[in-house]
Amino acid sequence: MIKVKNLTKTYRNGQEALKNISFEIEQGEFVYCVGPSGSGKSTLFKMIVKETEITDGSIQLNQYRVDRLPNRHLFMLRRQVGIVAQEDLLLPHVSCFQNIAFSLKVLGLGPKEIREKTQEVLELVDMQAYQQRLPEELSIGQRKKIAIARALVANPSIILADEPTANLDIKSAVELMKLFLKIHQKGTTILLATHDSTMVNSIRQRVLELKHGHLIRDDVKGGYSLFSDPKDVYVW
Known part of the structure; x- marks a missing residue:
């Protein structure tokens, strides 16, 4: 379970990466996080596992209040989360x-x-x-x-995947998404950030859309955008 309440991230230069966003993800959900570059997706993911400090608001991840967790106990939080980063490292x-x-x-x-x-x-x-x-x-x-x-x-009970299909050809991207669906069917919660509109439109799941740090849409079984092109889908 992930519970985000009134979450804000402001950097030292005054730039706001996230602005008072709130949502809840239940255990076993599959959720896309979409939005243009700079919308706050990666910042959100880093805050969920406390790689980046929260400016205001709160995050609950299973039994842990991330914003209150001492650094010496971070290992307990991160055992709950599997991270698939943009760079495989x-x-x-x-x-x-x-x-x-x-x-x-x-x-x-x-x-x-x-x-x-x-x-x-x-x-x-x-x-x-x-x-x-x-x-x-x-x-x-x-x-x-x-x-x-x-x-x-x-x-882990939760997988955070940040742009996992970036730089992949269509065949590899589809194969990878089928893998995430298989993982999800085993009961794992998946929060997946992506720019791949075709994939989101092809495999309909809940969509959180960020823009300029604001959560502008929380759509059950949504498309990549509010008015998605019905032709923008993969043929499976």
């Missing part, structure tokens, strides 16, 4: 398997459990055959799948 000199397993080593799991959980998510994203490859040996779409596997391996 995979460790370049170790295998895909090791990139995923590293997240579990940090949690102190034993070798057997790490191996089992890593293999499980590799199977989920259909990347078992590539587990010993280095990230540079993979396509952009394959690297994104490894990033998703890494985000999932600790079994």
Whole structure:
């Protein structure tokens, strides 16, 4: 569950990135966050996991009040959230398997459990055959799948995905979205920021639209914009 109430972010130079926005996302929802560059999507995501401090308002993420959580307890919050960033940030000199397993080593799991959980998510994203490859040996779409596997391996209740289909060809983008739908069907909450209007119009879910830091639309089963082109869809 994510509960955002009267959230505002103002930078030191006086620029307001977010302006008094409020919404709630229940456990198990799939929600798009859309809007032009500079609308506040990435800032919102960073505030949800306390990478950026809140200026005013509050965020509740499951049992945690993010705005009140001491930095020494951030690890408990971030265990609840799997993050798929715009940049995959995979460790370049170790295998895909090791990139995923590293997240579990940090949690102190034993070798057997790490191996089992890593293999499980590799199977989920259909990347078992590539587990010993280095990230540079993979396509952009394959690297994104490894990033998703890494985000999932600790079994978070929420996935935050920031522009996951950016720079992908249509086939890879559709394949990735099918993967997110599969993850969602397992009960995981997904909040996904995107500029891909065709994808949003093709796979209708709840839409939060930001513009100049304001939440201007909260639309159940909405399109990318209020008046979406009915022809702007993928043929599945």
